[in-house]
């Protein structure tokens with residue numbers, strides 16, 4: 088059964104539509120990320136689910152129970168939903184234990200064991216229980232906020248960009264702790280994020296929102312490998328987009344003749360590759376030659392920015408060793424298949440490679 092079912096939800100503020108016909112199902116025990124650029128309606132959808140606002144049309148069901156719909160709006164505090172806001176929202180005058188116990192049913196509030204259990208669940212040392220929130224790091228505060236949200240064993244936990252205020256190293260560690268805690272508790276969760284890496288690495292399913300519409304709902308691998316369109320493709324990861332002529336199942340492109348990983352009718356198309364599919368070698372080692380325009384070094388790997396003699400630019404991902412330098416010429420070969428998107432109508436071929 089779906090823990091959360093959103094059906095054809097629409098919401099406008101004044102005359103501005105913010106959500107249009109959104110359908111979403113979140114399976115029980117799953118973590119679904121709502122991913123989209125700023126202003127696409129993620130927070131609005133989360134607020135409607137939480138009961139902080141009502142949809143104009145459509146319905147929301149939690150565990151099969153209608154909580155929002157025509158003539159029905161169950162109050163937020165009766166929806167049995169846990170909420171983890173952007174910056175934790177801990178009560179500053181309460182200790183860690185006080186904050187966590189606040190989420191517990193009244194009869195369990197004096198049960199120190201349960202507080203310790205919840206702190207353990209989110210990977211925090213129970214010795215922190217008597218600290219004040221301001222004596223914790225940002226990541227620890229977010230874990231306490233999650234422990235508080237999980238305490239009453241809610242039907243659903245909503246997390247609104249909970250890692251956005253954390254620095255990179257803390258963010259990684261906190262994400263992992265949150266995924267583990269959610270999984271161990273069996274909770275169903277919806278995470279709002281505009282960070283594609285966060286969505287792909289944490290979620291069981293990712294719902295991509297664009298301008299108030301849900302454009303794709305898929306597991307992370309499917310989303311990355313088979314995005315519904317090029318906008319989704321470039322939003323969920325770095326992309327190499329080539330103009331191509333498709334004939335008999337092959338794409339004739341500036342990077343050579345590429346196999347396709349799904350059927351595509353003959354004619355003009357754009358094809359998608361991911362930068363990690365490109366291999367760089369000495370000039371003449373196979374594939375076209377490109378000039379290195381720059382290298383962004385990340386340690387574990389690097390982004391090599393390239394340009395073909397005919398003008399188009401694109402990037403490859405290369406291992407951190409033996410990297411070329413700006414001004415070098417390299418050969419570019421493609422590993423694996425390209426994903427085709429037929430170009431409909433008489434669309435002029437723009438840049439070629441992005």
Ligand SMILES: Nc1ncnc2c1ncn2[C@@H]1O[C@H](COP(=O)(O)OP(=O)(O)OP(=O)(O)O)[C@@H](O)[C@H]1O
Nearest residue numbers: 100101105123124125126127128129130131132281
């Ligand atoms: N209470 C409101 N009144 C009027 N317009 C609003 C209101 N809340 C949100 N909006 C508008 O609705 C649109 C969607 O906002 P929302 O906060 O849901 O987007 P978002 O995807 O969560 O963005 P972000 O990632 O920046 O938080 C925006 O254009 C925003 O200005």
